[in-house]
Amino acid sequence: MRFKKLWWGVTAGVTAVAVAAVAGVGVLTQQRYADLEHAPAYAVERPEPKIVPAGAEDGVDNAALAAELTRLAADPALGTLHGQVTDTVTGEVVWSESPDEPLLPASSTKILTAAAAMLELDPVHRLTTEVVAGDVPGSVVIRASGDVWLTEEQIDDLAEQVGQADTVFIDTSVWSGPALMEGWDAADIDGGYVAPMEPAMLHGARIGATEGDVPRSHTPALDVAQALADRVGADTVGEGSAPPGAEVLASTESEVLAERVEDMMVWSDNVMAEAIGREIAIHRGHEPSAEGATTATLEVLAEHGFDTTGVTLNDNSGLSTGNRIPPRLLDDILHTAATAEGEELRPILAALPVAGGTGTLMDRYQDMSGRGWVRAKTGTLTGTSALAGVVTADSGRVYSFGLLSNDSAILPARAALDNFASTIRES
Template structure:
């Protein structure tokens, strides 16, 4: 580990009994990069449950008159489902999830034939800031799309960022209604559903255990920021700062003290010690979020951001870990099933990195040594 230079640190422990097996500068506060997603993943799974789902609703205060005619507006209200969108995109990208087509079909089956009002996109569950602190809260290519509670197709429109996500979603929903032979008389716009509006239809996201895997395998920053905003309570508006605070509170409650300013790890101010990261991973193994967090991580030599690393040797197929990369930062933290039959938990955080390939090689060598451990 001394070859990594400074500042860098590492910590390895036995996942069964918590015994320390290796430590190097393990109490140093170091930038996490995407290892911050480990805390986001745990907090989201703890808040919503591994089988929890995010609900997107269609609401109205209008009244039904005549043969299926709604006199009033239809509100499409999002709650931060990062997998919501068009049926074709959702199926191709995620293998399923909530879509505007399903909402339209459910309204048709409920008897709706005409809307004498507008279709309105409601993103009020979150603030309207499109990015995180590293971009001044503007939409950013590093995030991967504009943030919105009414996220649609990952915030993309034919590969480009949507300029107005709730308007885009409203337009797509109106088109789906039209394709289902439901007439909309009042066009589309954005706004907030009034109090007292009742739900006419809803769709649920994939289970959270699948969504966090969709996030963690490729290390999707946009997914992480959407989920961080959505971690707030039912009566709160989601913001990046509040989401980061609640993720921190979750970790604090388990005895760990990361300092976070976003959910993705894009900020260099997202820091923790290697000891805290590893002990956090060890502790969550025994909690309800533990299996889903473990299963969300890339597997060495198999998939995600580790598909091309450690393709042979004892680590291949045995180590499941979260990568992290920023300018000057490289990280790898997770679990290895050893040749000796133990699960070892580790965190390697490297700051001041000038050669990313060398950093990866050092991390991979350490993971191979961890996986090859024969101790008892």
């Protein structure tokens, strides 16, 4: 079953629940107020059609919106701002400022990763981590698959399948290349933003927690081996190779790709993004490293008609300070996802955080008109703030946008970007 069927089925289910809730309220109201006498409903004559500004279509005045966005873009809090806003109904670029000139994108890079994953991979694909018999009697080997989402419950299940063992090894050969990418700061491991990229982790290598930006382990794969060893009574833990053709003793599966992409987008998880990038690389036959992942990501996008001119990627998460992306590409991906031609990309829109509601936008837009109407991927590094997503205007028109602010203080730039998106909502 393709994910688009699963996705629209879930959407239909949510809609049905909402309709059922309204219907339930209606029944209770009828029971409570059935005997209430009231006057006939007040009727208002149909008003004359409102005056539509010259150049506006169906009451949508993109020229006025462009003028207001140009004014907001001049806010000094935004530092160097490059961006693009597109009317997804007409395809008109409503506003732009140096859209083809790349800037440091921070975590808005994950839009490229998510798009390439949805275009290249099966949305219901799962990663399978196996435990096989080792060469030495009493030893077992975990054959890592790139699943960085492993849970304690999954380790419990693997242990139950394995039984007892004296030694637990873990085979990490499914990935290659450096564990830390170019442009990363090793301090970010203890800061909770990333972990050494090894193809097996418990809860993204978080220490003492299952979510959030908490300190991460410096030895994530060995931690998985130790967790299994603790459960099967093994005294020895280490890295090792799974024997060819070894008997499979136990296995566990990840969530489907679409759910992993959504988690990565909503919470801007760098570890998840890097793991998904390597998944793309493996599927295309590239080296399962950061270099292979970024090469594969750009190849997929180019093959599907996206102009990747000016893009420099050192990683798939946006943590690298060497990444550069023109905001036009961010907007083009989101615009395509919002059109009839973008069915494969449409789940990305649902994965975007909701302003004032979910993920990295949960605590933003609290008193802004964009609250609940803006869905966007955030991005934050020192001197960099990004916002790229879609917003439904008061007119009902949907706009896509990609905004990159460099050389700016984070909090003032973030507030200015939120105001910018909220202004689109008010149009």
